[in-house]
């Protein structure tokens with residue numbers, strides 16, 4: 001498949017939708033109260049899990065779209081920058097998947113029954129398991145922080161392209 005030179009509208013919508021969902025998801029994650037064993041999830045956890053499932057669904061659709069509609073890196077960039085940006089982009093996909101799946105596993109090992117925005121019951125991946133839950137809690141936290149590191153690198157690179165190189169890389173992800 002020949003890679004196209006520009007991101008199309010669906011790729012741009014997927015990109016900014018994930019940005020918006022993560023901007024909601026992190027504050028919910030940090031602000032929601034800690035739940036100890038035996039406690040049932042309340043509204044903040046239902047919202048965290050429901051937004052998390054939405055992110056998982058959107059990233060899977062986005063990845064499928066990306067694989068079926070490849071886009072070449074900006075041609076004016078030196079090869080090292082092209083390779084490093086591609087690497088960070090693929091790692092962003094992997095870490096969004098890892099963060100959502102580790103969260104889903106963690107909620108499953110807690111033995112909770114959870115709904116999607118109070119609309120329908122969400123499927124769980126495993127049954128109650130305290131030891132596995134503890135291990136996966138650490139993984140969810142590690143994944144969420146590694147994702148932040150990648151986002152900082154990615155946004156930092158975007159700012160360098162805007163203000164230092166003054167090239168058209170940012171335009172590639174903007175409407176139009």
Ligand code: HEM
Nearest residue numbers: 025026029030035049052053055099100103104106107144
């Ligand atoms: C990319 C998506 C996600 C992000 C960015 C995210 C982020 C976070 C954050 C920041 C916390 C607070 C942990 C801390 O204190 O550091 C958290 C906790 C938690 N998340 Fe997520 N999360 C995501 C997806 C999910 C999903 C899909 C689920 C379940 C289906 C989930 C289940 C949980 C649970 C159960 C906790 C509580 C952890 C605890 O009590 O220690 N998360 N998440």
Ligand code: HEM
Nearest residue numbers: 018019066073074085089092093151155158169170172173
């Ligand atoms: C304000 C924040 C952000 C800005 C300004 C921004 C900007 C950009 C730009 C300009 C590109 C195109 C790069 C190129 O042409 O090579 C891009 C691509 C990309 N961005 Fe962002 N981004 C932001 C946040 C995020 C976040 C939070 C994520 C995901 C967690 C993300 C994931 C990606 C991915 C995966 C690509 C590559 C798309 C592909 O080739 O499939 N971005 N971003």
